[in-house]
Amino acid sequence: MKKCRYCGKELDSDLEFCSNECENSYRKIIENDRHKIKYFILGIILGFLVMFYGVVSSRNCMIGGGIIVMGITVVLLPFTTPETIALFGNKKSRFIGRILGMILIAVGIWMGLIR
Numbered sequence: 001m002k003k004c005r006y007c008g009k010e011l012d013s014d015l016e017f018c019s020n021e022c023e024n025s026y027r028k029i030i031e032n033d034r035h036k037i038k039y040f041i042l043g044i045i046l047g048f049l050v051m052f053y054g055v056v057s058s059r060n061c062m063i064g065g066g067i068i069v070m071g072i073t074v075v076l077l078p079f080t081t082p083e084t085i086a087l088f089g090n091k092k093s094r095f096i097g098r099i100l101g102m103i104l105i106a107v108g109i110w111m112g113l114i115r
Contacts, residue, residue, distance in 0.1 A: 002015075003087075003088075004016070004017050004089055005026055007089050008091065008092050037079070039077060043070065044070055047066045051063050054066060065112055067111055067112075068104075068105050069108075070108075071102065073101070076101075078095075078097030080093040080096065084096065
């Protein structure tokens with residue numbers, strides 16, 4: 001059964017959205033996200049480079065720091081895959097993305113400070 005691409009409600013028809021409000025909200029979010037993708041990619045690459053430097057230099061704090069940078073990037077810019085959006089809707093997918101970003105931050109703190 002198809003679900004609304006924005007809110008995730010189940011649909012009876014072949015439409016992609018349950019209402020005009022959902023469609024307008026979805027289109028507005030997609031338009032705004034196009035400008036932010038470069039920052040998301042930059043944040044992930046920066047986090048990876050910091051983490052890679054930590055691996056090469058055997059510094060746990062740098063490894064954790066890189067994971068924290070990636071987690072902050074995911075919390076601030078929670079882009080999810082089209083499959084996740086199809087399964088849960090855009091609204092819930094962003095929430096799930098933010099939760100996973102917070103988990104990344106927690107893992108980074110554990111790696112850098114506690115371990």
